[in-house]
Amino acid sequence: MFYINRATVVEWFRNRLPVDTLMEHLTSKQVPRHRHSIWYYFGGLTLFFFIVQVITGILLMFYYRPTPDHAYESILFIMNEVRYGWLIRSTHSWAANLMIGTLFIHLISVFFMQAYRPPREMMWISGVVLLGLVLGFGFTGYLLPWDEMAFYATQIGTEIPKSIPIVGESIMVLLRGGQEIGSATLTRMYSLHVVVLPLATLLIVGLHLFLNQYYGVSTPVKTTKRKNSIQFFPNYMLRDLRVWLIAFLALLSVAMIYPWGLGEEADILKPAPEGIKPEWYFLPLYQTLKIVPPRIWYFDGEALVNIVFLFGGILLIVLPFIDRRSRNKERNIFIKVVGLIILIYLIGMTIFAYMD
Amino acid sequence: MQKKPDRRTVLNRILYLWAAVTSVPIISSIIRFIFPPARAFVGSKVIGTVDEMQPNTGKVVQLGERPVIVITTKDGEPIAYGANCTHLGCVVRYREERGDIYCACHGSVFNIEGQPVSGPASRPLEEIPIKIENDQVSITTA
Ligand code: HEM
Ligand code: FES
Numbered sequence: 001m002f003y004i005n006r007a008t009v010v011e012w013f014r015n016r017l018p019v020d021t022l023m024e025h026l027t028s029k030q031v032p033r034h035r036h037s038i039w040y041y042f043g044g045l046t047l048f049f050f051i052v053q054v055i056t057g058i059l060l061m062f063y064y065r066p067t068p069d070h071a072y073e074s075i076l077f078i079m080n081e082v083r084y085g086w087l088i089r090s091t092h093s094w095a096a097n098l099m100i101g102t103l104f105i106h107l108i109s110v111f112f113m114q115a116y117r118p119p120r121e122m123m124w125i126s127g128v129v130l131l132g133l134v135l136g137f138g139f140t141g142y143l144l145p146w147d148e149m150a151f152y153a154t155q156i157g158t159e160i161p162k163s164i165p166i167v168g169e170s171i172m173v174l175l176r177g178g179q180e181i182g183s184a185t186l187t188r189m190y191s192l193h194v195v196v197l198p199l200a201t202l203l204i205v206g207l208h209l210f211l212n213q214y215y216g217v218s219t220p221v222k223t224t225k226r227k228n229s230i231q232f233f234p235n236y237m238l239r240d241l242r243v244w245l246i247a248f249l250a251l252l253s254v255a256m257i258y259p260w261g262l263g264e265e266a267d268i269l270k271p272a273p274e275g276i277k278p279e280w281y282f283l284p285l286y287q288t289l290k291i292v293p294p295r296i297w298y299f300d301g302e303a304l305v306n307i308v309f310l311f312g313g314i315l316l317i318v319l320p321f322i323d324r325r326s327r328n329k330e331r332n333i334f335i336k337v338v339g340l341i342i343l344i345y346l347i348g349m350t351i352f353a354y355m356d
Numbered sequence: 357m358q359k360k361p362d363r364r365t366v367l368n369r370i371l372y373l374w375a376a377v378t379s380v381p382i383i384s385s386i387i388r389f390i391f392p393p394a395r396a397f398v399g400s401k402v403i404g405t406v407d408e409m410q411p412n413t414g415k416v417v418q419l420g421e422r423p424v425i426v427i428t429t430k431d432g433e434p435i436a437y438g439a440n441c442t443h444l445g446c447v448v449r450y451r452e453e454r455g456d457i458y459c460a461c462h463g464s465v466f467n468i469e470g471q472p473v474s475g476p477a478s479r480p481l482e483e484i485p486i487k488i489e490n491d492q493v494s495i496t497t498a
Contacts, residue, residue: 152446152461155444155445155446156444156445156446156461159444159445160444170391173391173392174390174391177392178392178395178421179396179421179422180421180422182421184392268418268423268447269416269417269418269423269447270416270447271416271439271446271447271448271449271460272441272446272447272448272449272459272460272461273460274460275460276446276460276461289444289476290462290476292476294476294477294478295478
């Protein structure tokens with residue numbers, strides 16, 4: 001008689017999957033503890049929200065239709081007729097915002113702990129690229145419901161690069177799929193949102209996490225470790241999971257208590273309503289563009305703002321190479337102060353935009 | 357003295373060269389593909405009869421892909437501008453109370469000639485030719 005017992009099955013898989021090697025790696029890995037440890041939850045939380053986005057996003061795709069004639073209607077259908085459709089949509093929208101929030105906190109904490117110093121430069125760079133991808137998710141997703149706010153935020157957002165000399169106009173046409181916002185814009189944003197950005201993000205997240213496993217967690221410069229570091233598996237992982245669970249419950253609660261709304265359907269012939277604003281994470285750029293004079297000395301004000309923000313992004317990417325002191329494991333007060341000033345500016349502009 | 361490469365090496369080199377040469381048109385056609393073909397609308401559109409044009413009103417109509425604002429001044433003269441604000445492109449609105457053109461996005465104001473008077477816009481609205489023939493009012497692409 002043919003007989004399979006549990007031990008044989010386990011043995012079969014053991015011989016074919018490198019489980020033992022993996023377990024050995026995970027259990028031997030130690031995570032240092034120090035007084036800044038709490039910040040390390042935010043990278044994991046960002047990953048958690050991304051997983052939520054993938055799941056809820058795929059569900060939304062079952063009903064969403066990316067054409068100007070049907071987009072708004074299909075969102076109404078999701079919210080009013082599909083069972084729990086409102087909850088799935090509300091969760092997707094809330095998690096998008098929370099994810100951008102945790103990503104900002106993660107990046108800022110890594111910045112101030114100078115964790116980008118060797119050998120983790122590639123982790124920092126891949127992290128900045130992820131920030132770009134996630135902002136791309138936010139921008140492309142925002143148009144999809146095709147309501148007034150979405151329409152005008154995209155109108156303004158795609159017009160912003162136009163002021164950049166030489167290539168500006170082409171960038172705008174590329175983003176819109178034509179001179180004006182229309183069905184070509186919607187299908188473009190949709191394919192970016194559900195195919196291009198997810199694939200790119202998975203790839204870069206993979207690299208980011210691999211490096212994280214490979215190099216382990218850093219300890220900030222001149223911070224004393226506590227004596228008892230903690231074992232990565234299962235202790236540290238369980239701690240992370242506990243925080244994920246809290247985040248999950250919090251996410252579900254806000255998504256249920258404050259269901260995401262929907263404005264009026266976009267109409268290209270209707271004059272813009274008052275109070276058009278992009279999502280909060282684009283407000284610093286938006287507000288700066290709003291207050292900049294049309295001409296600064298010989299230059300176009302808008303173009304100048306664009307170039308400054310672009311330059312800021314490039315500086316962020318190459319930061320590990322600029323900060324020479326961090327390479328020698330020294331604190332770099334200068335870079336921290338500059339970072340702090342930029343941070344205060346961004347937060348200040350966001351508050352200003354809300355009050356305006 | 358250099359050794360003559362064997363046949364395998366030569367064939368490999370030809371293959372790499374071939375791949376490199378074909379990749380150029382492939383990449384360039386993908387780039388061209390994502391830039392949409394320019395399909396600018398050329399033509400005109402009847403927007404109503406002369407009697408329908410009430411003095412001191414404005415409405416937005418579509419000409420090809422773009423919105424155009426048609427205004428009848430207080431003196432009853434019809435004029436038309438591209439309705440996208442020259443700041444960042446929101447659709448503008450005619451304000452009867454003040455007889456000017458206003459963009460709600462960042463508050464640009466244009467006078468009835470389409471010139472910017474306040475707010476962040478610095479360029480005038482694009483004028484759209486308007487004509488009256490046999491009582492019919494129509495707008496055309498410039
Ligand atoms: C694989 C991943 C994803 C898929 C398949 C997906 C799919 C979708 C779909 C079909 C919609 C349209 C339905 C709707 O508007 O409610 C949507 C909307 C949206 N998505 Fe995603 N998404 C994904 C990831 C993300 C991520 C990572 C973010 C954010 C950082 C994001 C942000 C948004 C936003 C802000 C909206 C508009 C929500 C609204 O107002 O309804 N998405 N997404
Ligand atoms: S788009 Fe009209 S004022 Fe900015």
